[in-house]
Structures are given as C-alpha cells and as structure tokens.
Amino acid sequence: MNALVTGVAGFIGSHLAEALIGDGHKVIGVDCFTDYYERSRKEANLSSLMGHSSFKFTEIDLMETDLATLVAGVTHVFHLAAQPGVRHSWKRGFRAYTARNLDATQGLLEACAEQPVERFIYASSSSVYGDHAALPMREDASPLPVSPYGVTKLAAELLCRLYHETSGVPVVVLRYFTVYGPRQRPDMAFHRFLLAAIRGKPIYVYGDGRQTRDFTFVSDTVTATVAAGTHGTVGRIYNVGGGSQVSVSDALEIVAACAGRPLDIQRKPCQRGDMRDTYADTSLAQRDLGFTPTISLTEGLRAEHEWLSQLSTVNP
Ligand SMILES: NC(=O)c1ccc[n+]([C@@H]2O[C@H](COP(=O)([O-])OP(=O)(O)OC[C@H]3O[C@@H](n4cnc5c(N)ncnc54)[C@H](O)[C@@H]3O)[C@@H](O)[C@H]2O)c1
Secondary structure, three states, X not given: OEEEEEOXXXXXXXXXXXXXXXXXXXXXXXXXOOXXXXXXXXXXHOOOOOOOOOEEEEEOOXXXXXXXXXXXXXXXXXXXXXXXXXXHHOHHHHHHHHXXXXXXXXXXXXXXXXXXXXXXXXXXXXXXXXXXXXXXXXXXXXXXXXXXXXXXXXXXXXXXHHHHHHHOOOEEEEEEOOEEOOOOOOOOHHHHHHHHHHHOOOEEEEOOOOXXXXXXXXXXXXHHHHHHOOOOOOOOEEEEOOOOOEEHHHHHHHHHHHHOOOOOEEEEOOOOOOOOEOOEOOXXXXXXXXXXXXXXXXXXXXXXXXXXXXXXHHOO
C-alpha cells in the first residue's frame, strides 16, 4: 500500500501508521495538531515514526490543503482525522465538529472521486447508535445519536455512502467502540482514572457507574483497520469492538488492581451526550475482516497503566 493516514499524530492514527509500516507499507501521515489536546503529546506519538524511511509526515490542515495533490499516487486512505469527544460538541464547540468531521471528510471524498484509490477507510464511532439500538448493537440498527459529535460522525458516514454510490469511492466504514491503551487521549475516562490512581488523586466518575462500554484495546482496533484495507465489502459498515460489555464500576476495580491501592471515587452527575450502554455485535467484522479482539480489559488496562506510570515519572 501507499497509504495516507489522516490524524496520524493522534492516539489511534499513530498506532495505525506504525502497524502499516511494520507490515511493509509506505505511509504519508498528515496532521495539523488541533488544540483539542496538547501538541507535545501528539509530537511524542510520532516519535518512533519520524525518521523512518517508509514514513513521510506533513503538517497540514485538511481544510486548507489541495486534497487532489495530497491523494495523488495514494492507494489507500485511512481517514482518522477528526474533532473527537462527546462533551465539547455542544454549544459553540460544535463548529469545530462540523468543520473537522464533515467539511474535511467531504473534501477528501471529493478528491478520491477524481483520483481513484483502492480503499477509503473511514473511522466512525459507536456514538452513531445512541440509546435506542438493541444490545449487542448491529450495523443495521437505526442510528439515533445522543450527542452533536455522534451526529457529525453519522453524517460523515452518510457522505461516505453517498460518494460510494454516486462516484464509486471504495469506502469501508468502521465503527470503533471506546478505544483505550497507551497514548489514549487525555480527555478519555481510562486516561483520567489511571492517572488519578497513580497520583493518589480523586477520580471523578460521571453517572452511577453502572453504565457499560465495549472497551477496545488499540492494537485490536488497528488490526481491524489494517484488515479493512484489503478485506471486507466496499460500501459496508463494520463494528469494531473489544468483545465484552463492562460497567464503569467493574472497570474501576481493575484500575484499582493496576494501581495497587484503593481509589478515591467522587461521583458527578451524568453528562449530556453520554450513552448509557455500548456493546458491539462484531460478527460481520469477524466474517469479512477476519477480526477477533485478542486483548482482555485487564491486560489492556495494565498496558495503559504502565505507559502512564512512565509518563508520570518523566513528567510528575
Ligand atoms: N478514541 C476512541 O475511543 C474513538 C472511538 C470511536 C471513534 N473514534 C474516531 O477515531 C479517530 C481517531 O480518534 P483518536 O481518539 O485517535 O483522536 P485524536 O484526537 O487523538 O486524533 C485525531 C487527530 O486528527 C487531527 N486532526 C483533526 N482535524 C484535522 C484536520 N482538519 N487536518 C489534519 N489533522 C486533523 C488532530 O490534530 C488529531 O491529532 C477519530 O475519527 C475519532 O472520531 C475514536
């Protein structure tokens, strides 16, 4: 592959680029270091990629770039660049979501309609489902997002479908379910929980703790994403989940075991836009992408704990 990875300096994008290069592919990585979280973290995410002969990084904003030139010669587009997170997508924050999740995606799809690629993989989200889909969530459930972020991810999926049907862009949509592991974004729950546990600080938990998530370790997410480059049916949507439904309270027990100390848990009201439960039916991904998650929550949280412990030693 001559792959383009957008959002390459981010949590998942940086792991994906490493995996693609490890498999012998060439990667053009682009990122504009949005201020959603610190640039220094994103630069650190890129550290093992920089200088690699199969990796070329360009700092560009997809909104301000000649995308036709960017995709020229590219065989596979892995489009991960986005404004992530549910909580900041309300109020005026929404503008960044429409720009980065919709306008940028439409521009890239338009470029790929003119300069054919072999695959266009779009990183979507379990957030598109909302609270009405039956569990486990199947790709054919009616999506009804409960956050503005989810609305933009769903609208971008629809753009992918539109450009597939009208212009033949060979799109595969992946719905990621709560991804975690080393380099996880600092706004995400496990990052906050583990760091507070390491530092002996209070852990703020939104809601009653009985809400559930299908947590997916980042290497499993990446395996499914790489597989979608060569397997699966174009025009299809695939759930990518970790294979189990775990409550936040149960996950906190594993966090306590990782930290080796009791946690100081402080409850906060449930946040607008947070889904109650997520749980993926991954049978389609298993059948078409050969995807089976391999990392248990205990193993995965230990890996993230180790990464954060090392970061805390360097940067207490
Ligand atoms: N992390 C999860 O649990 C999760 C779950 C579901 C879906 N996703 C999706 O996966 C993708 C990656 O998420 P992540 O957690 O790695 O987020 P992240 O914020 O760590 O990475 C996204 C990267 O995209 C870059 N970016 C944003 N807009 C850009 C633009 N216009 N031009 C160039 N670069 C731009 C940002 O600077 C950032 O480095 C996103 O599309 C997100 O919606 C993530």
